Amino acid sequence: MSLIPSLNGKAEVLIGGASRGIGLALCAALLARDDVAKVWGVSRNATGNGDLALLARHHRERLVLMDCDARDEQALAALAAGLAQTCAHLHLVISTLGILHQEGAKAEKSLAQLDLAGLQASFATNAFAPILLLKHLLPLLRNAPATFAALSARVGSIGDNRLGGWYSYRASKAALNQLLHTASIELRRLNPAATVLALHPGTTDTQLSRPFQGNVPAGKLFDPGFAAQCVIEQVGRLGPAESGGFWAWDGRAIEW
Numbered sequence: 001m002s003l004i005p006s007l008n009g010k011a012e013v014l015i016g017g018a019s020r021g022i023g024l025a026l027c028a029a030l031l032a033r034d035d036v037a038k039v040w041g042v043s044r045n046a047t048g049n050g051d052l053a054l055l056a057r058h059h060r061e062r063l064v065l066m067d068c069d070a071r072d073e074q075a076l077a078a079l080a081a082g083l084a085q086t087c088a089h090l091h092l093v094i095s096t097l098g099i100l101h102q103e104g105a106k107a108e109k110s111l112a113q114l115d116l117a118g119l120q121a122s123f124a125t126n127a128f129a130p131i132l133l134l135k136h137l138l139p140l141l142r143n144a145p146a147t148f149a150a151l152s153a154r155v156g157s158i159g160d161n162r163l164g165g166w167y168s169y170r171a172s173k174a175a176l177n178q179l180l181h182t183a184s185i186e187l188r189r190l191n192p193a194a195t196v197l198a199l200h201p202g203t204t205d206t207q208l209s210r211p212f213q214g215n216v217p218a219g220k221l222f223d224p225g226f227a228a229q230c231v232i233e234q235v236g237r238l239g240p241a242e243s244g245g246f247w248a249w250d251g252r253a254i255e256w
């Protein structure tokens with residue numbers, strides 16, 4: 001299957017959130033493909049990350065590491081300007097940017113645990129950073145088939161919310177979904193060959209999920225390599241006709 005629908009030739013790909021978890025596994029899986037020319041791996045300290053350095057040693061100039069705090073709009077503008085010097089078009093951008101219990105964000109169980117700082121931290125990384133990444137990369141997504149996929153989460157679905165809890169994570173992912181859906185409408189006008197997707201990768205064994213894995217049924221916790229392959233399968237399957245949708249790792253649509 002082609003990396004994204006209608007891809008002609010080899011792809012230039014950017015992974016936002018490349019340093020660990022699903023993003024790191026995506027970098028490895030993409031670099032193993034013949035139809036990927038180059039991967040731009042972005043995180044706050046990508047150039048100082050040991051796992052990315054190992055990948056770069058193996059794949060040399062096919063992996064370019066760039067440092068950027070995606071909550072900082074000036075840093076995003078600088079990232080886009082730096083990229084534009086050597087890259088004419090990005091065929092695929094995957095944002096894995098997300099926090100649940102780190103950096104001031106909290107997996108709240110009750111209203112009493114909710115506070116402004118936690119809400120702001122969750123929204124800054126989970127909703128604002130991915131859409132501002134799309135804003136700044138837009139000039140590189142305009143003239144040929146291009147997919148922008150952001151990792152959302154099933155718990156961001158309002159229709160699927162029967163358990164409650166995780167106020168700020170749920171709400172920030174719901175906000176991300178709305179932002180992506182809105183962007184898909186604008187991109188349809190700017191580039192009919194563009195696709196914008198919100199993807200749920202499945203519960204995956206990473207730093208983000210580690211404190212909450214006790215409730216995951218046996219056999220239902222994915223390893224990052226499997227989650228990455230599922231994400232790649234979905235970006236290969238879903239094209240402009242599906243743009244603006246919210247999809248799970250297994251290809252099933254998720255209700256808003």
Ligand SMILES: NC(=O)c1ccc[n+]([C@@H]2O[C@H](COP(=O)([O-])OP(=O)(O)OC[C@H]3O[C@@H](n4cnc5c(N)ncnc54)[C@H](OP(=O)(O)O)[C@@H]3O)[C@@H](O)[C@H]2O)c1
Binds near residue numbers: 097154201
């Ligand atoms: N794991 C799961 O079970 C699960 C389930 C559903 C959805 N998801 C979603 O899938 C995505 C990936 O999750 P994961 O489990 O792989 O998480 P993870 O292991 O914690 O990785 C998160 C990545 O995001 C980067 N990042 C965070 N804040 C950043 C910032 N301000 N600027 C630049 N990069 C930043 C991190 O890099 P640095 O910290 O090095 O900058 C890291 O590379 C998240 O959006 C998560 O919500 C995960």
